[in-house]
Amino acid sequence: MRKLNVIFSTLILLVVFGCGEEALNVTISTPTIQCGMCQRNIEMGLANVSGISGSKVDLATKVTKVSYNKEKIDLLKIEKAISDLGYQANKMLASRDAYETLPACCKVGGMEKI
Template sequence: MKKLYLLLVAVLAIGTATMAQSKKALQTAVIKTPTVQCDMCKKRIEAFLDKEDGVASAVVDYKRKTTKVSFYTDRTNIENIKTAIANVGYDADDVTANEETYNRLPKCCKKPEDGGGMKKQ
């Protein structure tokens, strides 16, 4: 009985320590994404970030031109996430969009000065 009690205490201690570490490693950041134009941009970035290792969630607000990302700090960092957004073809804070990928974006997803953007109704 004493061994069972010790085993139970050890399992609970390990489980509690594991949960505390995983909660501690989750961080949320808001990244300025000034070149997002529409719902299609939102879907592209969110889908790409869903596949990134360490990203727990990503929500793009194209009206406010921001991307809110929750990520595990032990698996990625904010610079990797900004680079990932740039690789999709969008500017992310101080990281400029990958030019080749940007050129392949649909017209509505491009900057207004490049002939893109939302159409005014």
């Protein structure tokens, strides 16, 4: 019985403390990505953003899947972070300054010019 109690309290603790840390997943449209370097730029850039626990860029479908902690960051801030890396995120256009610093291959249509 005592053992059951321990297991039961552990479960309750896991539920109580687990909730706040729950990672949400969101799929963000990133239509301006061009190549593997864009993929690296975004994945490595987002790795440095507090509250984001992981991201995966799918070049074929041009979407970025992001796992994040909703206590620390929200969708708008994630879109802003991607914009600040030089890429459009959903309806948010790329930050102009960041976009200008991208290598030619990462700019829109860049892969066709090579």
